[in-house]
Amino acid sequence: MNPHLILRVVSKLLIPMIVVFGFYVQFHGDYGPGGGFQAGVIIAVSVILYALIFGIEEAQKAVPPNVARIGAATGVLIYAGVGVATLFLPFAGEAVNFLDYDALHPDQGHHSGQHYGILLIELGVLTTVASVMLAIFYAFAGRVPDIPDEEW
Amino acid sequence: MDFLVNLLPSGLAHHAPALVIVIPLVAAAVAALMPNGRLGWIVAMVTASLVAFFSLVVLGLVLSDGLISYHMGGWEPPYGIELRVDALNAVVLALVGVMGLLCVIFALPSVGDEIEEGKQALFYSAFLVALAGLLGVTITGDAFNVFVFLEISSISTYTIIAMGAGKDRRALTASYNYLILGTIGATFFVIGVGFLYMATGSLNMADIGQILQEQGYNRVTQAAFAFIVVGLGLKAAMFPLHVWLPNAYAFAPNFVTAFLASTATKVAFYALIRFLFSVFHPDVAFVELSFTWVFAAVGVIAMMVASSQAIFQTDARRLLAYSSVAQVGYMMLGLGMGTAAGLSAGILHLINHAIMKGALFMALGAFALHFGVRQIRDLNGLGRTMPASAGAFTIAGLSLVGVPLTIGFTSKWYLITAALERGWWWAVAALIISSLMALAYVARMLSAIWMESPPEHHGAKPAARHAFYMVLVPMGILAFANLYFFFHADVLVGLAEAAANAVTGGH
Numbered sequence: 001m002n003p004h005l006i007l008r009v010v011s012k013l014l015i016p017m018i019v020v021f022g023f024y025v026q027f028h029g030d031y032g033p034g035g036g037f038q039a040g041v042i043i044a045v046s047v048i049l050y051a052l053i054f055g056i057e058e059a060q061k062a063v064p065p066n067v068a069r070i071g072a073a074t075g076v077l078i079y080a081g082v083g084v085a086t087l088f089l090p091f092a093g094e095a096v097n098f099l100d101y102d103a104l105h106p107d108q109g110h111h112s113g114q115h116y117g118i119l120l121i122e123l124g125v126l127t128t129v130a131s132v133m134l135a136i137f138y139a140f141a142g143r144v145p146d147i148p149d150e151e152w
Numbered sequence: 153m154d155f156l157v158n159l160l161p162s163g164l165a166h167h168a169p170a171l172v173i174v175i176p177l178v179a180a181a182v183a184a185l186m187p188n189g190r191l192g193w194i195v196a197m198v199t200a201s202l203v204a205f206f207s208l209v210v211l212g213l214v215l216s217d218g219l220i221s222y223h224m225g226g227w228e229p230p231y232g233i234e235l236r237v238d239a240l241n242a243v244v245l246a247l248v249g250v251m252g253l254l255c256v257i258f259a260l261p262s263v264g265d266e267i268e269e270g271k272q273a274l275f276y277s278a279f280l281v282a283l284a285g286l287l288g289v290t291i292t293g294d295a296f297n298v299f300v301f302l303e304i305s306s307i308s309t310y311t312i313i314a315m316g317a318g319k320d321r322r323a324l325t326a327s328y329n330y331l332i333l334g335t336i337g338a339t340f341f342v343i344g345v346g347f348l349y350m351a352t353g354s355l356n357m358a359d360i361g362q363i364l365q366e367q368g369y370n371r372v373t374q375a376a377f378a379f380i381v382v383g384l385g386l387k388a389a390m391f392p393l394h395v396w397l398p399n400a401y402a403f404a405p406n407f408v409t410a411f412l413a414s415t416a417t418k419v420a421f422y423a424l425i426r427f428l429f430s431v432f433h434p435d436v437a438f439v440e441l442s443f444t445w446v447f448a449a450v451g452v453i454a455m456m457v458a459s460s461q462a463i464f465q466t467d468a469r470r471l472l473a474y475s476s477v478a479q480v481g482y483m484m485l486g487l488g489m490g491t492a493a494g495l496s497a498g499i500l501h502l503i504n505h506a507i508m509k510g511a512l513f514m515a516l517g518a519f520a521l522h523f524g525v526r527q528i529r530d531l532n533g534l535g536r537t538m539p540a541s542a543g544a545f546t547i548a549g550l551s552l553v554g555v556p557l558t559i560g561f562t563s564k565w566y567l568i569t570a571a572l573e574r575g576w577w578w579a580v581a582a583l584i585i586s587s588l589m590a591l592a593y594v595a596r597m598l599s600a601i602w603m604e605s606p607p608e609h610h611g612a613k614p615a616a617r618h619a620f621y622m623v624l625v626p627m628g629i630l631a632f633a634n635l636y637f638f639f640h641a642d643v644l645v646g647l648a649e650a651a652a653n654a655v656t657g658g659h
Binding site: 070072073077080084096097098099101 | 180184277
C-alpha cells in the first residue's frame with residue numbers, strides 16, 4: 001500500500017484546479033487584483049506540488065528543465081515583442097512610441113489596443129514568472145538527495 | 153556623427169533611445185536559447201554592435217539638436233516613464249556602448265577559455281542583461297527607473313562575477329560579498345528615492361528638481377540626499393564604500409573585469425552627478441557643503457589610501473582594482489570642486505579611465521589566456537614572450553600614471569588646472585603625490601614585464617606567443633586611443649565640457 005495515497009489522490013484533484021485558478025487570476029487581472037506575476041506563481045505552484053508529491057523525476061518528466069529555460073526566454077520575447085510591434089504598426093498613419101498599445105487595434109472608442117496590449121504583456125509575464133519559479137525550484141531541489149520514505 | 157544618423161530611416165532615429173535598451177534585453181532572451189557558446193557570442197556581438205551604433209546615434213542627435221525626451225508608451229511625463237538624454241548621459245551612453253562592443257570582441261577567446269562550454273550561452277545572456285541595465289540607468293529620466301535598472305545590472309553582474317569560479321573558487325565569495333554590499337547600496341538608494349517621492353509626489357527626476365526648487369528643502373529631502381549619496385557611492389566604489397571592488401575585479405573572469413572596470417562604476421558615478429546637479433541643486437547649502445567636505449575630501453583620501461594599498465598588492469588584477477578606487481577618487485575630486493571646469497575634468501577622467509583600464513585588463517586577459525598569469529611575479533619576461541600585448545599594457549600603464557603623450561596626462565592636466573582655478577593647492581599636491589604612487593605600482597609591473605627574464609621550464613625558455621587577433625584588435629584600438637586622444641584632445645575634452653555644461657549651465 002502506498003503510504004502517500006491520500007496525498008496523491010488529493011493533489012491529483014487539486015492540481016488542475018490550481019492551474020484553472022491561475023488562468024482566472026491571469027485574465028481577471030484587467031478588472032481586479034491579479035495579473036501575470038501572481039498567475040505565473042500559481043501555475044508554477046501546481047508543478048511544484050506535483051514534484052513534492054510524486055518526486056522531482058516525475059515532475060521533470062512532465063515539465064523538463066529545458067522547457068523552463070526556454071519559457072523564461074520566450075516570456076521576455078513576448079513582452080518585448082509587443083513593444084517592438086508597436087514601433088512598426090503606425091497608428092492613424094503616425095509612428096508611435098515603444099509600448100504604446102494604441103497601435104495594436106484601430107478601435108479607439110473602446111481603447112481596444114490598450115486592452116490587447118496589456119493582455120499580451122501579461123501573457124509574457126506569466127510565461128517568464130512560471131518558468132523562472134520552476135527553474136529555481138528545480139535548481140534547489142536537484143541539489144539534495146531525495147528524502148527516503150522511512151524518514152517521512 | 154551626423155552620418156550615422158543619416159544611415160537610419162527617419163522614423164527609426166526617433167526611437168533610438170528606446171532601442172538602445174530594448175535590443176540588449178531582447179537579445180539576452182535570444183542568447184539564453186542558444187545551444188552553444190559560439191552562437192551565444194554571435195548574438196552578443198551583433199547586439200553590442202547595434203547598441204554601439206544606436207548609442208552613437210543618440211549622441212549625434214543630442215549634440216546637434218539638444219535634449220531628447222522619449223515618452224515610453226506615449227504617456228506624458230511626469231506621469232509616464234521618460235527617457236531623457238542630454239549631453240551628460242549621451243556621452244556616458246556612448247562610452248558604455250563602445251566599451252561594451254570592444255569587450256565583446258575580446259570575449260570570444262577569453263570566455264571560451266574560462267567558462268565551461270555548457271554555461272557560455274547563459275553567461276552571454278547574463279552579460280547582455282547587465283549591459284541593458286547599465287544603459288538603462290544612463291538613459292532614463294525617472295528616479296525609480298534608475299533603481300530598477302541598477303538592480304537589473306547589479307544582479308546579472310553578481311552572476312557573471314561568480315562565473316569566475318571555474319578558475320578560482322574565491323570568485324564565489326567575492327561575488328557574494330558584492331551581492332550583500334550592492335544590495336545594501338540599492339536599498340539605501342531606493343529609500344532615498346522614496347523620501348523624495350514623499351516630499352515631492354513625483355518620480356521624474358527633472359520634475360523632482362523643479363518641485364524642490366519651488367517648495368524648498370527640508371529634513372526629508374536632506375535625508376533623501378544622504379541616502380542617495382551613500383547608495384550610489386557604494387555602487388560607484390566611492391572610497392570607504394569600495395571594499396567589494398578589489399576581490400570582485402580580481403576573481404571575475406577576465407572579460408567581466410575589463411567590462412566592469414570600463415563601464416559599471418562609471419555609470420553609477422554618472423547617476424551620482426545627475427542627482428547632485430539635476431535633482432538637487434548645487435547652490436543649495438547642504439549640497440554645496442557636501443561637495444567640499446564629502447566628495448573632495450573623500451576623493452583625496454581615496455587617491456592616497458587606495459594608491460598606497462595598490463603598491464603592496466601581489467595579484468595583478470587586485471593591484472589595478474585598487475588603482476580603480478584611486479581613480480574614482482580623482483573623479484570625486486573633480487566633482488567636489490563644484491565648478492563647471494572641475495566637473496568636466498572629472499568627466500574627462502571618467503572617459504579616459506575607461507579607455508586605459510579597458511586596455512590594461514584586456515592585456516592581463518591576454519596574458520592569462522596564454523600563460524595563466526594572475527600574480528605580478530607571473531608577469532616576468534612577458535615583454536619577450538608576448539611583445540604586442542606587453543606593448544599595449546605599457547602604453548595604458550603609462551597613461552594611468554599620467555605620463556605626457558598619453559590621455560592620462562590630459563585629464564590630470566585639466567584636473568590640476570581646475571583645482572588651481574578654485575585655489576585648492578592641497579588638491580594639486582594630492583594629485584601629484586598620488587600620481588607618484590601610481591608610478592610606483594605601474595613601475596612594479598612594467599619592470600617585471602620588461603626587465604626580468606621569462607621563467608625557464610625544464611631548462612627551456614618559453615617560445616614567444618602571438619595573442620589572438622580577437623584580443624589584439626580591441627586591445628590595440630584602446631592602446632592607440634590612449635595616444636591618439638592626447639594629440640586630438642579637443643574631441644574628448646569637447647564631449648566632457650558639453651556634458652558638464654548640460655548640468656551646470658556653464659558656471
